[in-house]
Amino acid sequence: MLNPEVSRIIQSRMSVYPTLFTGEVIDKGVVEELIQNANSAPTHRLTQPWFFKVFGGSSKQGLIEEIFRLNPAYDDVKKERLQHKFDKSSHILCIVMKRHEDKVPEWEEIAAT
Numbered sequence: 001m002l003n004p005e006v007s008r009i010i011q012s013r014m015s016v017y018p019t020l021f022t023g024e025v026i027d028k029g030v031v032e033e034l035i036q037n038a039n040s041a042p043t044h045r046l047t048q049p050w051f052f053k054v055f056g057g058s059s060k061q062g063l064i065e066e067i068f069r070l071n072p073a074y075d076d077v078k079k080e081r082l083q084h085k086f087d088k089s090s091h092i093l094c095i096v097m098k099r100h101e102d103k104v105p106e107w108e109e110i111a112a113t
Contacts, residue, residue, distance in 0.1 A: 021088035028056070031091055047100045049109040055092040063092060 035052050043049065055063045064086045068079060086092065097109060 018085040018088055021085075021090075023088050024090060025056075026090040031056075031093075035093075044108055044111070045100075045104050047104055047109060049097045049100060049104075050095050051098060053094040053096060055094070056090065060086055060089070060092055 031054060035054070038052070039048065064083060067082070068074060074082075099106065099109060
């Protein structure tokens, strides 16, 4: 029988969109614990092809400036919307895949990520 607490957590999960963010900063330890939990997820052939890059505080602003630099076609409205999402987000987490060409075909690692 499944642990009732596990069932409750699974059944109460929900999507949370940036419009619901308050700007409250999540403690760094909580973010690290969440990433540690994500890293323990099983993967095909145990390659764990992902790693996380976390942006918070001033590095978050540096990231959005780089996004704007790389996307000069963004108009002011798009930039303002994206800036607002960043401002309301405690952290920005980027999930990046590292390849294991010798072990797994590319499509399998993409599917695992």
